[in-house]
Each structure stands twice: as C-alpha cells, then as structure tokens.
Amino acid sequence: MKFYYHLLSQPSRALYIFLKLNNITAEFIIIDFPNGDHLTDEFKEINRFQKVPCIVDDDGWKLAESIAILRYLMSKYKNIPDHFYPSDIRARAAVDEYLEWQHINTRFGCGVYFQLRKKIGPFAVLSEEALPIFKFLMESTLEAIETLWLRGKKFLCSDEISFADIIAACEIEQARMTGYDLFENRPRLKEWYEKVKETTNPYYDEAHVIVNKIVARSQKAKL
Amino acid sequence: MKFYYHLLSQPSRALYIFLKLNNITAEFIIIDFPNGDHLTDEFKEINRFQKVPCIVDDDGWKLAESIAILRYLMSKYKNIPDHFYPSDIRARAAVDEYLEWQHINTRFGCGVYFQLRKKIGPFAVLSEEALPIFKFLMESTLEAIETLWLRGKKFLCSDEISFADIIAACEIEQARMTGYDLFENRPRLKEWYEKVKETTNPYYDEAHVIVNKIVARSQKAKL
Numbered sequence: 001m002k003f004y005y006h007l008l009s010q011p012s013r014a015l016y017i018f019l020k021l022n023n024i025t026a027e028f029i030i031i032d033f034p035n036g037d038h039l040t041d042e043f044k045e046i047n048r049f050q051k052v053p054c055i056v057d058d059d060g061w062k063l064a065e066s067i068a069i070l071r072y073l074m075s076k077y078k079n080i081p082d083h084f085y086p087s088d089i090r091a092r093a094a095v096d097e098y099l100e101w102q103h104i105n106t107r108f109g110c111g112v113y114f115q116l117r118k119k120i121g122p123f124a125v126l127s128e129e130a131l132p133i134f135k136f137l138m139e140s141t142l143e144a145i146e147t148l149w150l151r152g153k154k155f156l157c158s159d160e161i162s163f164a165d166i167i168a169a170c171e172i173e174q175a176r177m178t179g180y181d182l183f184e185n186r187p188r189l190k191e192w193y194e195k196v197k198e199t200t201n202p203y204y205d206e207a208h209v210i211v212n213k214i215v216a217r218s219q220k221a222k223l
Numbered sequence: 224m225k226f227y228y229h230l231l232s233q234p235s236r237a238l239y240i241f242l243k244l245n246n247i248t249a250e251f252i253i254i255d256f257p258n259g260d261h262l263t264d265e266f267k268e269i270n271r272f273q274k275v276p277c278i279v280d281d282d283g284w285k286l287a288e289s290i291a292i293l294r295y296l297m298s299k300y301k302n303i304p305d306h307f308y309p310s311d312i313r314a315r316a317a318v319d320e321y322l323e324w325q326h327i328n329t330r331f332g333c334g335v336y337f338q339l340r341k342k343i344g345p346f347a348v349l350s351e352e353a354l355p356i357f358k359f360l361m362e363s364t365l366e367a368i369e370t371l372w373l374r375g376k377k378f379l380c381s382d383e384i385s386f387a388d389i390i391a392a393c394e395i396e397q398a399r400m401t402g403y404d405l406f407e408n409r410p411r412l413k414e415w416y417e418k419v420k421e422t423t424n425p426y427y428d429e430a431h432v433i434v435n436k437i438v439a440r441s442q443k444a445k446l
Contacts, residue, residue: 048371049324061313068319075312089298090284096291101272103326122356126349133345148271 001026002056004046006033010111010174011066012053013207014167020203022080024073026055067099070163083160094157098149098164106171109134109141114174138175142186145172150188154195161199169196169204173211179218224249225279227269229256233334233397234289235276236430237390243426245303247296249278290322293386306383317380321372321387329394332357332364337397361398365409368395373411377418384422392419392427396434402441 003019003026005012019026031037031052038050047054047064054064055072063069074085086092113134115121123130145168149156156164172193176182183190197204205212226242226249228235242249254260254275261273270277270287277287278295286292297308309315336357338344346353368391372379379387395416399405406413420427428435 049367063316063320065320065323067323068316071319072312072316075315089295092298093286093291093295096294097286097288100288100290100326103323104331108327108331122360125356126353130349130353133348137345144272 001058002029003027003053004029004031004043004055005053006031007207007210008034009052010107010170011167013173013211014163014170015053015066015069016207017166017170017200017203018070018073018084018163020206021200022077022084024077024080066167067163083158084163086158086162091158095162095164098156098162098168102164102168102171105141105144106168109138110171110174113138113180114178117178138180142172142175142182142189145192146186146189150192155192161196165192165196166200169193170207173208173215177211177214177218179215179222224281225252226250226276227252227254227266227278228276229254230430230433231257232275233330233393234390236393236396236434237386238276238289238292239430240389240393240423240426241293241296241307241386243429244423245300245307247300247303289390290386306381307386309381309385314381318385318387321379321385321391325387325391325394328364328367329391332361333394333397336361336403337401340401365395365398365405365412368415369409369412373415378415384419388415388419389423392416393430396431396438400434400437400441402438402445 001024003015005016005028007013007016016028018024019028031043033052037043038047038052044050046056046062049064051064053066053069054062055069056062063072070085074080085095112121112123116123116126116131116134123134145156153159155161156168172182172189183193224247226238228239228251230236230239239251241247242251254266256275260266261270261275267273269279269285272287274287276289276292277285278292279285286295293308297303308318335344335346339346339349339354339357346357368379376382378384379391395405395412406416
C-alpha cells in the first residue's frame, strides 16, 4: 500500500500516527503541497481531489478522505486493537458521532483560524472583521470538547483511545501554531491532550516535528 | 425509537427519507428550531449539542449526527437494502469517501451560501465582500459533483443509490432556496438529482414540502 501525506496536513498526521502505531506496512510518500506538488496531473491520477492524505492499495485501488481510509483499514486488517474503531455497534456509533461532528467543528474551527492568522487559504482575503467570528467558532468548539465530549470519560468517546482522539489532537494543533493557548481555563483538554500524546508516542511527536518548530517560532515571536 | 427532526434541517430531511423509505418504525418528533425549541434544557438532555437530527433508542440510548445515525441503523436493522450503505468493504469505502468529503464541501458550501443570502447564522455579520468567496466555494463543490463524482456512474458512488446521494441532494436544496440555478451548465447534476428524487419518492417530496414553498417564493420574487 502507498500512503501519500504531508506533515502539515492534520489528517495526514493522524493517519501517519495510526499506521505507525499499528505497524501497518505502507510506502510513505510525501506530497509537498506547500510547494504545489498536489496540483500536478500525475497526482490528480492518484487522488482526483488533489489533496493529502490518500492511499493506493497493492492492486491499484484508490481512496481519499482520512476517516474513510481509517474505516477501510480497520475492516482490512483484523489485528488492529478494536478500541481504535470499535466493532460493537454502539461503541462504534459513539466514535462515529465525533468523527462526523468534528468536520465543521474542530477541523473547520481550528483550521480556518490558523489560515486566517497565517493569511493563507480561500478566506485570507476577508478583512479583519472576519477574525473574531472565526475565533469564536474555534473557541466554541474547544469549549464543546472541554465541557461536552470530555465529560465523565478519559478520552472523547470512552475510557480508551480511539481514532477520534488522534484526529482531534492533530486538528487542535492548528490553533497552537498561531500561538493561541489551547489549555488556558481548559484543564480537561490539557489532561486529555497529554494522554493522547503519551498513548501514541513516539509517533505523535514524530508526526509533529514541523508543527512543533512553528509553535516554537510563534512563542519566540511573542516574547 | 424516537427521531427528532425538522424539515428545514438538511440532514433531518435525509434521515426522514431514509427512515420512511425503509419502513423503519420511529416516533417522528418535530423540534421547531427556527423558534428556538432546540435551546431548551429539556432538549439538551436529549441531545447535548442541541441540534437536529438525533435519535433516542427504545432503551433510552442517544445518538446525534445524521451519518453516525445512518451507520447505526444499518448495523441494527439487517433488512435494509445493502446498497444504501454497502457491506462490501471497498463499496462501503467509496460511500464513506463521499460522506466524509461532503461536510466541508457540499454541506458547508451550499449551507453557508444559503445563510449569507438569508442573513442568518454566524457569518451573517460579514460584509458583502464575503459573499463571492462563499459563492465560489459552493460552485467549486457543485463542479466537483458534476465532473468528479458523477463520472462514469449513475449515482455518486456507484450505479445504485446510497445514503451519500440522499444527503447530497438534501444539501444542494439549500442553494436552490436562494433562487440559484443549480443545473445551469450542469447536465449530469440535473439528471442525477431527478433520479434521486424518482428513487426516493414520495418521501423526497414529502420531506421537501417547506423547502419547495421557499423555492417557489424565490422564483416568484425573481419574476
């Protein structure tokens, strides 16, 4: 299997961690999207949406969308620990609930806030008036994680880590890269984040090498 | 099972059609969210996110997020035709690919364009400069359906209808309600839309009674 990714893409990082943690054999191929390598005709043949992450299986079968890929891998490889995406239908539904909820919440909220602050992406041309709205969306999403998702359990969907936690942690890193303090007045979020890192390391840190450099630069700029 | 919904919510409409079409017994309960009925403490006990659609199963177990609900129902009821959410892992992955892709594409693109035109939702305070950006996002998404998803097959993910088609059709209705002509220069989209309606009627039309009234009003206003 070929895995196309880049460590500046949140869902790429989530799948990178998942593949390494579960020892899934794949050829890891970097698509340098900040330099436009996803826009070539060659890559369009691999993923018609011209985005990372995506996979090409051994027989040439292609799939995009990180969460679709996760589900496919869970069905294909029977030896991956069940807690990442449970087979019990209600436990699975609880993970699905987060995986569907996160797109227009954690992902959109933190991702677009990052883009606006770095002046990249389709919303970059919006004037300064847009920033407070997107900041509000991001903070509402972080509050929902703190007060609704992390209520009465160790991880987002149960007391065991699932793919929901991995993808959530990778998404909130976008806000961290702007110098925003994710954990101020959010003690559950902090505790959970440390637990996700601890459970998935050394791969979490490995996937966040570039992110952590950007965070360090943001912090230096603030001093 | 209790099904909480409102016909002005796109994913509510999709689940409404799916439940009726497959003869799934449920108590249909309208939550009048345009009047704020989703913001009561009582409804917060039913769905902590205070949104529709959501379900409460016979034993009181709760679930939100339309696509998570669809997956749960497919696992629970074994007599639903397989093509709505295939059991074959690759056919299922193809449907999952759309179900994940659509959140920040079809759903966000058409939904926010509708909100901006109707001056509702969190982006309503943005000035006029925002409208072309959101229109561009919506049109890119419709173009992707026309040229990438509907290439070489009758429905979005195969030659048979799946839940992806139902949810996609319900989402693009948002743009139709603004008076926007979805089908101009998009012949495949038109053909597909008619086929989705034909395959799911009378329930499609039943779920779109309010939407069709708004569309008729937009068209009258244009004359």
